[in-house]
Structures are given as structure tokens and as C-alpha cells.
Amino acid sequence: MKNPIDASLSRRQFIGALGTSTALTVLPGCATGTIASTTPAAGEAAGQALLDDFAWNLLRHEPLRASSLGVDTGEYAYLRSQLGDASQAGQDAKAATLAADLERARAFPKGGLDPATRTSFEVVESAYETALEGLALPYGDIPVGSWRTAPYPVIQNVGAYIDLPRALDSDHPIRDEADAEAYIARLEEIPGVLQGELERMRAGREMGVVPPDFLLDRALDQMQRQLTDAMQGGSLVESLVRRTAEEGIAGSWQERANAIVTTDVAVALERQLAELRLQRGMAGSAPGMDAQPEGGEWYRWSLKSSTTTNMSPAEIHQLGMDTLADIHSEMDPILRDLGYTEGNPGQRMIQLSQDDRFKFAEGDEGRAQIISFLEDRIEWIRGEMPRAFARVVDPAVQVKRIPPNEELGAPTAYGGAPAVDGSRPGTFWINLRDTDLHRTYDLVTLTHHEAIPGHVWEGEYSNQLPLIRAILAFNAFSEGWALYAEQLGDELGAYSDNPAWRLGYHQAAAYRAIRLVVDTGLHAQGWGRQQAIDYFHTNSGVGVAETTNEIDRYCSWPGQATGYMVGKLEILRQREMARTSLGRRYDLRNFNMAVVEGGNAPLDVLAANVARYVRSAGD
Incomplete structure (x- = not known):
């Protein structure tokens, strides 16, 4: 077995050298010099050109993201045939590109830039600095302008075996024969992607990084399903067969795709499955990063990446406990009015969840009811948006079931913005493996979080910014905004005539406060898995099955769940500062515009954007 400290130092030395080298590596065909400017207009144009260069440099490493954004067209259509390099060499090449572009961003003269372009440079520098810090860690799947901090490259909710089937179906367009051929080309690349992940799985194991047994059990079950x-x-x-038939694209698509998937892809999945079985034989039950080599440092970085702050685990833990107490105090009188008086608010919510008035039917009938309910709530909140935003957008939103073979390890729901070019609507993915996961009172708030005015709505504004801003997303902003969107729903009257729905809103907020407690408890305070499950279940009122799924998610994505409440509280703090500073000149619609038009950003950049809004509104 390799010495884990030697492996760690070797990787850190390599990444560190990237930040200081005078012969920095970038991709072929990309400009590397700082663009000089002599006039404000020329400087602005040069800055925009450099930001676009950064975007395409990153998308060359992550071609599927180009497809999800709908920008793999024209001269960049070749990206539609690629998946990217998932090996350690691919990770190192991405780090080299980031380091080179970070140096270019820092060196660019920013004196003549308008505030929006200056903000974009600040965002790039923050994202790349944090990503490079993560890539210097000895192991893990490190996000660049994304939200998933994962120490294990393949586990129950991480890995190409889960990501690629969903992405190819939802993000890869098939409108003509060239698109279908590109799909075939991507199928041919899947075995290489799986092999690259396998190499990193083995390297982690050799350092002593082995996921806990309960995560491996889930991953083994899911990968066996995908292999079958x-x-x-x-x-x-x-x-591929369905969509080529819908478009009338003739060809032997089923025969060609089958020849790849049933042989090379299946063999690559079998190799990963064998590695997971090997690791299962070595695994212990400790859930947290504090049980992994250099886990304390890894968790510190994951909190920084997820919250864009330098808050310590202890500070986040206490913030969660204090916030939960405040939310429970809001829930108590409503529950009493409904006749629920025994136990803490979380325990009383468990009683409320058994009320048949708020349940859906079982099976496909209930699944159809849930989708219809969500579609109705989306249209209601869409009509309220002029009251909350000075400039409204009108994103198309589709509600789709998470594919059944992914549901076991998937979250309850998630949302994604429309494609930049409008070719694909925003999507609200809902987990329907069991209709008992949902109640009417929790789906209302979920609509505001995932769709409008949450992820889909905010993403529509981000899509109007330079391409690099549509790529780079910060967990504390993305999820903080989505939680803030839940509160906007309340302020716009979504729950005024239905006390139970308001309880669902408060329960969702409590859910996110609890995350601060259990995430830090698991990874920094020695909590066991069952301790975290019990605390979550008792204080949230959420069923044990969903609670268990959530706790396992935090074990495989350390820190990610802390960004939600940290981000929301900062947006609310900025809102109160703006209201106090502006007095009668304060307008909620203009504040919200300052936040969403400033784009997805680290929390300190968000604060700077709000400060500029306050200054301009006060003039």
C-alpha cells in the first residue's frame, strides 16, 4: 500500500506548481496572453472576450455541461460527441487550465470595467481559487462551479453510472442524424469514463479512503441494477431509439447502441462493481470524514466550498441549533391551533403526516396526482412574480419523475434551469419511488424551492449573463436563494388560507437548520449514523426512510447541505440592511433584482452587489 502522506504531498506539489509556473498549460487553440486595452470600450470588450475564453476552456473539460446549457452548437458542436476525461490525468489537466486562467484573470486590468463585468471576474477568481484548493487535496471528486463535494468518486449518488444515463437522456439533443451519431460517440466513450473513475477509486483505497459500509451497500445495489x-x-x-423514432431519423440505432452498451459498457460496470465489493470487505461503519485520512482538512475545504465562508464546523453547528429553536417557536402555535399539542414540533409533525387529508394515493394514481398538483402550484406562483420582481422572466418548466433506477439514492427533488438557448425547459425532478414520500403541505414549498421563484427562475436570470456565469454556481447562493424563494412564497400569500401548508414551509426551514447540526455532527463531532437519523427524524417530523436517505447523502456529499441555510440567512441579512439603509426608498422588487441580476456568486460578492444597489437607490 502506498504511503497516504506521500501520495497527498505529491498531488499537492503538482497542483501548487500549477499556480506559480511561468509555462502554464492551457488547451490547444486558447489565447493565453493578457489582452491589453487603451480605452474603456476596448477594455470592456477585451474583458468579455477573456471571460468567454475561460468558459470554453472549462467546457472543453466538461463537454456534458455544454450540452446541458445548450451551447454545444456551431464551432463547438464537436463537444456533443465527447464526455471528458474522468481519470486522475483528466483532473490534473483541468487543474492546469484553472491555474492558467486564474493567473490571466488576476492580471487583467479592471479599472475600466463596468460593475457587472468586474463582478464576473471576481466570481471567476473565487471559484477557481476554491476549486484549485480542492484539487490539491489527495482524493475526491472536486466541483468547479458546481455543488457536489464528494470524497468518493463512485458511491450511491456519485459516479458516471448514475449521471450519464440521466444526462444523455435529458441534456443530449437528438434532432437530426448528426445528433444521433454524437450520441453513439458518447456511448463509445462511457467505458473510458468508467475506467478513469475506477483508477481513482483504487487510488483512494490505496490511501486508506474507503466509504462506510452502509453507503457501499446502497451503491452495490444501485450499480447492480444499472449493470442489469x-x-x-x-x-x-x-x-436513443425512442427519440430517433420520434424525429423520424432512419438508421440502425438500436443495433449499434446495443453493441456498445451490452458489451463494453457492461464490462466496465462489472469492473467498478468488483471494486465496490472489494471495498465493502474492508469497510467500517464510521460515517464521517473525521474517520478518513486527512478527513479534517477535507471537511474544512468542503464547508468553504459549500458556504463560500470560512465558518468553522463548531460555528455552523451552533447556528443550526439556534435557527432550529427559532423555527420551532413559529411552528408551535400553528400546531396547537390544529389540535397537535404533545411533543416537540417535529414530533407533532410526525402525527400530522398520518392525516389522510394530506396524503396522495398509492402507485401510479398517486404519482399522477403529485405531478398535477405541482403543475398547478407552479402556475399560481408564476402569476405572483410581478409583485416580487421589477423585471419578470417567463421560464418554461416541466415536471418529470426521477428515473426509477436512480430513485433509491436520489434526493426527494431537484430543479434545473432552462438551457441557455431556450432549447430545453427548466426541469423540476421529483422522486416518485413511493408516493408516501410526499404530502400536499410539503409540495407547495418544494415548488417554490425547485421551480419558481427558486432554481428554475433564478437560473433564467443567470442564463442572461456571460457564459462563464451560467457555468459557475455557488452552493450557498443557489440553495440559499431557493430557501429564500420559499420565504417569498409565504410573503406572497401562498399559505394564507391553509395553515397546514404554512407548517410545511416551516418544516422545510427546520429541515435545513437541522442539516447544519447533523452534517457537522457527522463529520466533525463524532456522531454515529443512527444518532444523526434519530436527531433528524425527531426534530423534523420527516419519515425515517427519507431521513435515512438524507443522512446517507450528507455522508457522501460532506458539507454540501450546509450551504442552504447559511446562504438564506445571508440574503435575509442583506435585505434587512438594504431596508434599514433606504427607508421609504426601499422596494422589495428592486432588492430581489439586485440579487438575481447580480447572478450566482459567492456571498461576499453578493454583499458587494447589494451595497452597489443601496448606493444607487439612495442617490
């Missing part, structure tokens, strides 16, 4: 699916052709083939 692949051996039968399954979803990867079906997506």
Missing part, C-alpha cells in the same frame, strides 16, 4: 439494465440494452439504448 446495461446487459439488456436498457435506458441508454432506449433513449
